[in-house]
């Protein structure tokens with residue numbers, strides 16, 4: 110197994126800059142690629158702000174912050190990925206875009222390099238099919254916020270080989286994360302279980318069985334969940350949850366995945382949760 114030193118990260122958004130930060134604080138060099146300098150500057154500034162907060166909380170020294178920041182380089186030039194030992198695609202969630210990116214990266218990356226995607230909803234097997242190295246391709250599904258969340262789902266497509274999984278497991282552990290290996294299927298494992306549970310909480314609310322506060326209190330105290338399902342919906346974004354349920358409903362063709370009518374109506378109203386100031390709770394002024 111090659112020792113991974115330099116990680117290529119495609120996309121400097123929420124997940125991309127989080128992955129680059131996790132690499133950098135674990136001693137790995139990260140090359141962050143995006144389409145525009147503005148996106149790269151924003152991504153790097155987010156990392157700097159996040160590391161600064163760790164210094165303030167005395168979880169990181171100023172010297173380690175500077176060293177970590179120094180390990181993150183940015184570029185709009187995909188050619189820079191020729192130097193990467195492992196590459197993770199974390200660009201916008203659009204099938205055509207990802208297919209284009211992966212074909213491009215496949216042509217640039219060294220032959221021994223594993224290419225991964227952080228997609229939440231697109232089939233790993235389908236993405237692998239456009240590549241010349243499908244056995245060296247897998248899903249490496251991080252959770253948001255990446256620097257905080259301990260889990261990484263390693264998603265095995267139909268063609269992914271054991272050596273690829275072993276290298277990805279070692280990589281996740283280098284980042285201090287706990288990997289679980291799962292098979293490719295819509296939503297993988299965590300979102301497959303979580304999203305229908307959140308959708309069911311919305312059905313319960315829409316049927317008037319209990320108030321939002323009571324539903325959340327019930328699941329916190331009755332199931333030891335750290336946050337109630339409706340508060341979590343507001344945090345994730347109702348549009349994101351609706352998109353996931355629509356994927357499940359379309360892919361499995363099973364009515365148990367139908368999105369709650371109230372979820373659809375709230376999204377139509379623009380009540381998306383925290384990001385719009387209103388969801389199951391009001392966040393104005395916060």
Ligand code: NAD
Pocket residue numbers: 119120121122123124125142143144145148199200201202203206210227228229230250251252253
């Ligand atoms: P985001 O919108 O915050 O960032 C996406 C970035 O990709 C943007 O900076 C955009 O400029 C860039 N981009 C677009 N086209 C590109 C291209 N051709 N080359 C390079 N960069 C390009 O999105 P995000 O929330 O970071 O999501 C990224 C991926 O991670 C998606 O596949 C998503 O499904 C997945 N994911 C998201 C979350 C989450 O909670 N946000 C969790 C797990 C997985």
